[in-house]
Amino acid sequence: MIDETHAAARTSWVTSANGHPAFPIQNLPLGVFSPVGGSARGGVAIGDSILDIGAALEAGLFSGAARDAAEAASGRTMNPLLEAGPAARHALRRRVGEILDAASLDASKVQGISARLLHDAASSSIHLPARIGDFTDFYAGIHHAHTAGSISRPENPLMPNYKYVPVAYHSRASSVRPSGGTVRRPNGQRKPPEQAAPDFGPCRNLDYELEFGIWIGEGNDLGAPIPIAEASRHIAGFCMLNDWSARDIQAWESQPLGPFLAKSLSTFISPWIVTAEALAPFRIAQPPRPSGDPAPLPHLNDAADQAKGCFDIDFQVLLLTPKMRAAGAAPHVLSRSNAAMLYWTVAQMVAHHTSNGCNLQPGDLFGSGTISGTTPGTEGCLLEMTRGGRNPVSLPNGETRTYLQDGDEVSFRGTAHRDGYVSIGFGECRGTVTEALPAG
Amino acid sequence: MIDETHAAARTSWVTSANGHPAFPIQNLPLGVFSPVGGSARGGVAIGDSILDIGAALEAGLFSGAARDAAEAASGRTMNPLLEAGPAARHALRRRVGEILDAASLDASKVQGISARLLHDAASSSIHLPARIGDFTDFYAGIHHAHTAGSISRPENPLMPNYKYVPVAYHSRASSVRPSGGTVRRPNGQRKPPEQAAPDFGPCRNLDYELEFGIWIGEGNDLGAPIPIAEASRHIAGFCMLNDWSARDIQAWESQPLGPFLAKSLSTFISPWIVTAEALAPFRIAQPPRPSGDPAPLPHLNDAADQAKGCFDIDFQVLLLTPKMRAAGAAPHVLSRSNAAMLYWTVAQMVAHHTSNGCNLQPGDLFGSGTISGTTPGTEGCLLEMTRGGRNPVSLPNGETRTYLQDGDEVSFRGTAHRDGYVSIGFGECRGTVTEALPAG
Numbered sequence: 001m002i003d004e005t006h007a008a009a010r011t012s013w014v015t016s017a018n019g020h021p022a023f024p025i026q027n028l029p030l031g032v033f034s035p036v037g038g039s040a041r042g043g044v045a046i047g048d049s050i051l052d053i054g055a056a057l058e059a060g061l062f063s064g065a066a067r068d069a070a071e072a073a074s075g076r077t078m079n080p081l082l083e084a085g086p087a088a089r090h091a092l093r094r095r096v097g098e099i100l101d102a103a104s105l106d107a108s109k110v111q112g113i114s115a116r117l118l119h120d121a122a123s124s125s126i127h128l129p130a131r132i133g134d135f136t137d138f139y140a141g142i143h144h145a146h147t148a149g150s151i152s153r154p155e156n157p158l159m160p161n162y163k164y165v166p167v168a169y170h171s172r173a174s175s176v177r178p179s180g181g182t183v184r185r186p187n188g189q190r191k192p193p194e195q196a197a198p199d200f201g202p203c204r205n206l207d208y209e210l211e212f213g214i215w216i217g218e219g220n221d222l223g224a225p226i227p228i229a230e231a232s233r234h235i236a237g238f239c240m241l242n243d244w245s246a247r248d249i250q251a252w253e254s255q256p257l258g259p260f261l262a263k264s265l266s267t268f269i270s271p272w273i274v275t276a277e278a279l280a281p282f283r284i285a286q287p288p289r290p291s292g293d294p295a296p297l298p299h300l301n302d303a304a305d306q307a308k309g310c311f312d313i314d315f316q317v318l319l320l321t322p323k324m325r326a327a328g329a330a331p332h333v334l335s336r337s338n339a340a341m342l343y344w345t346v347a348q349m350v351a352h353h354t355s356n357g358c359n360l361q362p363g364d365l366f367g368s369g370t371i372s373g374t375t376p377g378t379e380g381c382l383l384e385m386t387r388g389g390r391n392p393v394s395l396p397n398g399e400t401r402t403y404l405q406d407g408d409e410v411s412f413r414g415t416a417h418r419d420g421y422v423s424i425g426f427g428e429c430r431g432t433v434t435e436a437l438p439a440g
Numbered sequence: 441m442i443d444e445t446h447a448a449a450r451t452s453w454v455t456s457a458n459g460h461p462a463f464p465i466q467n468l469p470l471g472v473f474s475p476v477g478g479s480a481r482g483g484v485a486i487g488d489s490i491l492d493i494g495a496a497l498e499a500g501l502f503s504g505a506a507r508d509a510a511e512a513a514s515g516r517t518m519n520p521l522l523e524a525g526p527a528a529r530h531a532l533r534r535r536v537g538e539i540l541d542a543a544s545l546d547a548s549k550v551q552g553i554s555a556r557l558l559h560d561a562a563s564s565s566i567h568l569p570a571r572i573g574d575f576t577d578f579y580a581g582i583h584h585a586h587t588a589g590s591i592s593r594p595e596n597p598l599m600p601n602y603k604y605v606p607v608a609y610h611s612r613a614s615s616v617r618p619s620g621g622t623v624r625r626p627n628g629q630r631k632p633p634e635q636a637a638p639d640f641g642p643c644r645n646l647d648y649e650l651e652f653g654i655w656i657g658e659g660n661d662l663g664a665p666i667p668i669a670e671a672s673r674h675i676a677g678f679c680m681l682n683d684w685s686a687r688d689i690q691a692w693e694s695q696p697l698g699p700f701l702a703k704s705l706s707t708f709i710s711p712w713i714v715t716a717e718a719l720a721p722f723r724i725a726q727p728p729r730p731s732g733d734p735a736p737l738p739h740l741n742d743a744a745d746q747a748k749g750c751f752d753i754d755f756q757v758l759l760l761t762p763k764m765r766a767a768g769a770a771p772h773v774l775s776r777s778n779a780a781m782l783y784w785t786v787a788q789m790v791a792h793h794t795s796n797g798c799n800l801q802p803g804d805l806f807g808s809g810t811i812s813g814t815t816p817g818t819e820g821c822l823l824e825m826t827r828g829g830r831n832p833v834s835l836p837n838g839e840t841r842t843y844l845q846d847g848d849e850v851s852f853r854g855t856a857h858r859d860g861y862v863s864i865g866f867g868e869c870r871g872t873v874t875e876a877l878p879a880g
Contacts, residue, residue: 134574134614139697149696159695164638165629169697170610170704174574174799175662184663186796189605189737198604200737200795222615222706223624225877246796255599256589257579257609258698264610264798266662297629297640298880355640356626356686357877358704359614437665437797440738 001090002281005097008422013102013111014118016047021415022425023047028096029272029427030078030089030237032127035119040127042073042081044096045272045427049118056099056117061110066095078130078273082236082362085218086276089236093277126180126271130215130363132173135267136353137211137243137367139167142343144209144370144380151388163293166300166344166352168366171243172264176365178271179428185406185436186265188249198252202436205247205389206404210317210380210412212339212368213241214346215273222359228302231347234360237273240315240412240429241367244268247383247403267367270412270429278424282416283308286345299355300348309345313416314338315371317380321399322407331411332395335385337371337378406435441530442720445537448862453542453551454558456487461855462865463487468536469712469867470518470529470677472567475559480567482513482521484536485712485867489558496539496557501550506535518570518713522657522676523802526716529657529676533717566620566711570655570803572613575707576793577651577683577807579607582783584810584820591828603733606740606784606792608806611683612704616805618711619868625846625876626705628689638692642876645687645829646844650757650820650852652779652808653681654786655713662799668742671787674800677713680755680852680869681807684708687823687843707807710852710869718864722856723748726785739795740788749785753856754778755811757820761839762847771851772835775825777811777818846875 004010005026011018012025023029023045033050034040043050054074056062062070069092072080081088098104110117139145142162149157161167185206191198217236220226226234243263250262286306295301302309315338318331344352349366370380379385382403385393392400404410411430417423444450445466451458452465463469463485473490474480483490494514496502502510509532512520521528538544550557579585582602589597601607625646631638657676660666666674683703690702726746735741742749755778758771784792789806810820819825822843825833832840844850851870857863 134612161629161631161638161692161695164631165693167693167697168700170612170700172574172610172798173613174801174804177662184797187665187739188796189601191601191604197734198601198737200739203796222617223877225627249796252601253605253607254696254698255601256694256698257607258694258696260608260610261793261796261798265796294637297638299627299640353701356628356643356689356701356705357624358612358701361614364614437663 005093006281006421008420011102012046012100013107014046014049014100016049020047022427024422024424025097025100026422027274027278027424028093029274029278030073030081031129031272032077033119034125034127036123040076042075042078045121046100048121050121050124051096051100051117052119059113059116061099062095065091079363082130082215082217086233089275090277093275126178128176128178129271129273132176132365133361133363135171135173135176135365136168137171137369138344138349139369140342140344140349141369141371141380143341143374144372144384147372147379147384151383164297166349168353169258171267175264176267176269179268179430182432182434183244183266183268184434186246186249186261187436187439188246188261189252190248191252201439203246203249204403206433207245207247207382208317208404208410209243209245209370210315210337211241211243211370213239213269214349214366214368215239216360216364217362219361220354220359223357225357226350226354228300228305228347228351231350232276234350235276235346237275238279239273240270240414240426242268242410242412242429242431243367245381268429268431270426272427274424274426279311279416281418281421282312284310284312284340286310287340296348300351302347305345305347309347310342311339311416312418313414316413318411318413319395320409321395323399324397327397329397334393335377335379337373337380339371341371341373342368404433406433408433445533446721446861448860451542452486452540453547454486454489454540456489460487462867464862464864465537465540466862467714467718467864468533469714469718470513470521471569471712472517473559474565474567476563480516482515482518485561486540488561490561490564491536491540491557492559499553499556501539502535505531519803522570522655525658526673529715530717533715566618568616568618569711569713572616572805573801573803575611575613575616575805576608577611577809578784578789579809580782580784580789581809581811581820583781583814584812584824587812587819587824591823604737606789608793609698611707615704616707616709619708619870621871622874623684623706623708623871624874626686626689626701627876627879628686628701629692630688631692641879643686643689644843646873647685647687647822648757648844648850649683649685649810650755650777651681651683651810653679653709654789654806654808655679656800656804657802659801660794660799663797665797666790666794668740668745668787668791671790672716674790675716675786677715678719679713680710680854680866682708682850682852682869682871683807685821708869708871710866712867714864714866719751719856721858721861722752724750724752724780726750727780736788740791742787745785745787749787750782751779751856752858753854756853758851758853760849761835761845763839764837767837769837771849774833775817775819777813777820779811781811781813782808844873846873848873
């Protein structure tokens with residue numbers, strides 16, 4: 001639903017929000033933060049600041065449904081708000097927008113207490129926004145699946161199930177972390193083809209994966225699938241997700257049950273939940289399936305989803321090496337991609353995931369799978385960009401990379417845009433590789 | 441550590457415990473239950489009764505470390521006790537044993553208030569004992585891996601990594617359920633070889649998998665592996681686990697990322713945590729690796745683990761069909777197996793799982809993988825027993841089964857025994873298949 005909360009003319013009395021690349025008043029993403037010296041609590045990102053939802057409650061700025069929603073969003077996790085569903089999120093969004101609107105009747109009164117309501121985002125700690133029950137990683141980036149598959153199976157890059165099944169695997173919830181930290185290079189079993197037996201040591205082929213993250217709101221009961229036409233009701237919001245991947249460990253461990261330690265070393269996310277409501281204007285039609293592709297099976301086939309199930313969100317992957325950092329250089333844009341490159345919509349993911357009766361819970365997280373395009377410079381990971389490490393990438397300062405080196409910082413940017421609307425973004429999904437522990 | 445809590449001469453004033461097949465005073469497993477009309481709370485199974493830990497606390501029966509442990513074990517989940525580690529579990533075990541001991545000084549005083557302390561197990565609801573963070577399913581049953589592999593790959597049944605990597609996959613935590621309920625036959629995508637394209641409908645090849653379950657106690661920090669010599673400190677207890685499996689869905693969906701919806705329909709466990717302390721007498725040496733097998737890599741190789749890393753636990757799989765139930769027949773023992781059949785120890789599982797820095801959390805659950813022997817009648821699932829559905833199993837009443845039919849009840853029994861010690865068991869892991877929902 002596109003409504004007045006998206007109006008391009010709105011500005012905030014929080015002046016850093018106006019023209020902010022990620023968090024103008026049209027976004028209002030939800031998260032959990034600790035201000036300097038304070039405890040963890042719910043907040044809304046607005047420009048360079050964070051609105052403290054509990055402080056706004058204490059100031060009496062909420063009533064009715066918005067008050068209930070604000071209470072659910074004021075604690076150490078957003079799970080209660082996620083569970084409360086879309087009406088609660090929308091009531092909160094509408095009222096927070098009024099509170100922060102430069103033109104609202106309350107503006108001068110609220111500005112007078114802004115010292116109580118607002119915290120500086122840069123000096124706050126930003127936490128995971130929710131307690132993640134289960135983390136499911138899809139494989140919906142068809143160009144990634146094709147390119148990655150062609151490296152190991154040139155004759156048969158896409159598996160026969162790919163265009164029928166929104167392929168996914170259960171991944172590790174405990175090691176999901178918010179943007180900004182370090183990821184330690186893992187040790188693991190590696191068996192290059194030239195070795196007769198594996199050994200144990202530091203991953204040599206550490207990679208990132210650019211993914212779109214999906215936050216589940218209302219859950220479903222075990223044994224009660226969510227029909228595709230009702231899927232959007234269960235999708236609360238979105239983030240960017242870096243599925244750090246240890247390619248050499250993955251190649252050796254994955255048969256026959258899929259990736260395990262190659263993925264559980266850590267997964268980073270942008271920590272603000274950009275709500276489904278905020279992204280409503282940026283939904284677009286599914287591109288028609290290429291000629292010859294099968295139609296989705298009936299339980300994955302929905303006209304409304306085809307009409308607006310995709311998102312027009314531009315992503316960038318940036319790399320900053322230690323040498324670039326020492327020289328004061330800016331991060332280098334390694335690749336650019338777009339969420340519309342995904343073969344399956346988020347509604348199809350929800351319908352598929354629950355089609356066997358599996359229960360989703362508020363705070364479950366999905367990854368989309370790596371989002372890549374079809375042309376050079378649109379690859380969502382180094383495995384694709386370097387064709388399995390064979391073609392190193394050249395950086396502007398003369399360095400090259402096949403896979404990540406210690407000290408390398410990878411960051412993602414994501415921006416949703418549409419003519420006539422103010423662009424919104426996802427904030428930061430950034431992490432730096434640190435050296436492996438001694439292997440034994 | 442084997443100590444006086446295991447003494448065979450001990451009996452309880454709870455007379456149903458003496459000679460009880462699962463819960464004599466030598467066991468004292470931990471769980472969460474609701475008595476009739478009451479709320480969920482922590483308890484200890486003793487014979488046909490459950491000791492209410494909170495009621496025993498209120499009666500002043502605990503002090504010191506045992507009191508702290510009892511407080512951690514009295515709530516709606518055992519996670520606080522799991523987090524508190526082995527010393528807390530042991531203090532609780534020792535004091536609960538004293539409280540329930542027929543020969544203790546307290547016995548007559550405690551018996552006098554037994555109406556407050558004890559609840560009838562059969563009329564109580566038994567819940568999951570902990571909030572499960574992540575559920576990891578291993579593949580450590582080498583005979584299962586070999587037989588299952590030989591059905592799809594006769595020339596190469598075991599993957600090259602099998603004897604180096606304790607193969608595992610992330611599975612679904614939200615759909616783990618305690619014994620006693622129903623499991624709905626899932627719908628899903630099926631593509632038999634004779635069909636050109638998949639369709640969506642009820643699973644035709646619904647199976648059980650007999651597994652040993654492992655409860656994680658103390659966790660580790662992300663990036664800080666648990667060395668194998670310290671693994672036992674992190675293993676709190678054990679259960680039986682039925683990893684319901686939809687074989688036809690699995691065959692179609694699993695490439696290239698492993699099983700997904702085939703496993704998330706539900707996983708059943710015996711709901712009592714049989715502690716590592718209770719099972720101490722039943723630990724045995726790892727059988728020597730067959731000649732020609734590689735030694736475990738150093739990080740998985742530990743002399744103490746080889747000396748007592750396995751368990752002598754007998755398991756049975758029982759089937760009760762609707763016809764058998766109608767005729768008043770007892771469940772039929774389909775197969776018998778033993779935990780010593782596992783190729784990898786639980787300490788090797790913990791060391792492998794964390795070797796990349798992955799963090800475990802209190803209340804994480806592992807499945808061992810299907811436990812099968814090498815001879816007919818020792819298969820841990822129908823896939824093996826029927827050789828992929830080709831050889832139906834005959835039941836005593838003349839019925840046959842390839843896979844499970846609606847109304848079939850599958851239950852597991854598990855008993856640990858050793859000369860000179862009182863046998864202990866796991867209670868019940870039982871579930872009944874119900875018909876699929878309409879598929880469209």
